[in-house]
Amino acid sequence: MTEMVQLTIDGQTVEVPAGTTVLEAARQLGIKIPTLCYMKELNEIGACRVCLVEVQGARTLQAACVLPVSPGMVVNTKSPAVREARRTAVELIISDHPQECLTCARNRTCELRVLAEEVGVRQIPYTGATTQLPVDASSPSIVRDPRKCVLCRRCVAVCQQVQQVGCLQAAERGFDTNITPAFGDNLNEAVCTFCGQCVLVCPTGALTEKNETARVWSVLANPEKHVVVQVAPAVRVS
Ligand code: FES
Known part of the structure; x- marks a missing residue:
């Protein structure tokens, strides 16, 4: 009982x-x-x-x-x-x-x-x-702005535990702590599948959808990165 x-x-x-x-x-x-x-x-x-x-x-x-x-x-x-x-x-x-x-x-x-x-x-x-870190707009669909990150790690949790991709993680320590793909890669170089779950759970503008025009041009320029992935249902933030 x-x-x-x-x-x-x-x-x-x-x-x-x-x-x-x-x-x-x-x-x-x-x-x-x-x-x-x-x-x-x-x-x-x-x-x-x-x-x-x-x-x-x-x-x-x-x-x-x-x-x-x-x-x-x-x-x-x-x-x-x-x-x-x-x-x-x-x-x-x-x-x-x-x-x-x-x-x-x-x-x-x-x-x-x-x-x-x-x-x-x-x-x-x-x-x-x-924090003065560059904006990462390399991916076809996601823009990552580390200056707006509040280090809540919600994106890390959803990327690892729900999507089981493990692209995002915390790097460095203290004031220099930042959330990034491994080895400081940009999202387009990393194992990111562009599922967008991190964008859904980000509380601020640190992870946002790329606007449609920029996204289409980016997909055309990087077709090999535009893979179809199994996307879990959107995570409810509560
Ligand atoms: Fe962040 Fe409790 S410490 S919600």
């Missing part, structure tokens, strides 16, 4: 199977905790820290997407400390993000922009080095 765990989130009691994360338990109560890197069962890595919550008795805020529930846990998802930490996390991400929203292909569908609004970002108080 499944062991059940009872906990309290924002004053409401909920009972969920052991092993459930605080994020999913909160969702059962209809409590929304913002997320960015999270994809249920595919990418639960606690990378972005946007889902921070306060747990009674814990010394630091915890990432709800990777925090398993425990009996009697008391969670606050809306305390002033939580709100401030989430806003700071998003401000730090945006501090290394090109301010090109008006001309970005994702300007109407950018999750980062929506998130910034949700958590109350009004200005970016941080300045410093910014």
